[in-house]
Amino acid sequence: MSTTSEQTTDRRPLHERVAADLRDEILSGAVLPGAVLPTAELQQRFATSSATVEQALDVLREEGLVTRCADTAEAVPDSVVLEHRQRTMRPSRSLAPADPGQPFRWVTEARKRGVRANCALLEVKQVPRPPAHVARALGLDAAAPVLLRSQILTFDDEPAGLVKAYFPLDIVRGTAMTEHRKVRGGTSTLLARLGYPPLRCVDSVSARIPTQEQHALLKLPPNVPVLRTFRVVYSDHDRPVEVHDTVESGHLYELQYEFTQAL
Structure with a gap:
């Protein structure tokens, strides 16, 4: 009605x-x-x-x-x-390291759904004092430095997501992750090679009004919200080794989670 x-x-x-x-x-x-x-x-x-x-x-x-x-x-x-433009993505499928010679899982999973997915690196830098919520998630002191890698995700050449990924500097210092270039197979693959395989992640998802930066980088139409996913990735002994603070274009992105009954 x-x-x-x-x-x-x-x-x-x-x-x-x-x-x-x-x-x-x-x-x-x-x-x-x-x-x-x-x-x-x-x-x-x-x-x-x-x-x-x-x-x-x-x-x-x-x-x-x-x-x-x-x-x-x-x-x-x-x-x-026209078409239903939201692309359904399954976050659980992108956690594991990529197979040898393959792009990282997010790209592979998108392509399986007929989407021409890609990522463009924006910046790689050391952050002396990370945002407080990032430091807490990584179990670090407020003044502990981290590495930030930010990138734009695209669907069919259209901006769809903005990712800010944070890593404890003591883990990634001196590795390819600190260089301004893509990491073959994605950061999960490199972390696994360093002895920190991603074993568990916790996602917190919310709808947000985009910031000015997000609106500009994602080239959003007026009045379109974003999905914000704050992901903490844990390795052996439940050590947090990676934080993703991601915003996805609300008119292009749909997240799908699958659950089984907890015993």
Whole structure:
């Protein structure tokens, strides 16, 4: 059921509310790719003007969810739903070190799902005083230095994730991880070779409003949230050896976790 302005406490502009309802139907699969969204029907459904409907559809066009119908003589053309753009990723599949000669697991798993995935290294540097939440997660003193490796993840050449990965400097000092270049097989592979195989991880996932940096680097459309995943990776003796502070574009990324019953 559509909600009118008289029935709701939602203070967003009406066109944003209309876009939100349509976005949810597209991303959930209730409206499939190729479906036509007739402007006149949307006007009636949401009890609003064609101008408001057009504003709502403009929002979805900017997110790549709909496009205008081609070859139409209508003053306000109907729109057609494009693909469901959120790519489902399984974080548990990317923990293990990569097989010899293969890219790191995140890339491999994305490619299995038909996504042209890649990563671009932004910076590698030593941080004398890491963020407090990172130091706590790694079990370090506030003044203990860490190594930061940050990178952009892309889906089909479109920015999809921003990763800031932190490592205890005493573990990685003098290794390829401290150099400004990709690590063959990913950091998990190198940590395993150093004697710190990733055995367990704990993910804390939340929805956030993007910061200015995140909005710029991920080239986000307006009003799109991000998923923030804070991952702590543990090795032998439950030692934390890696922290990932990651934000993923909300309109491109879906996380899937699988659980079995705990005994």
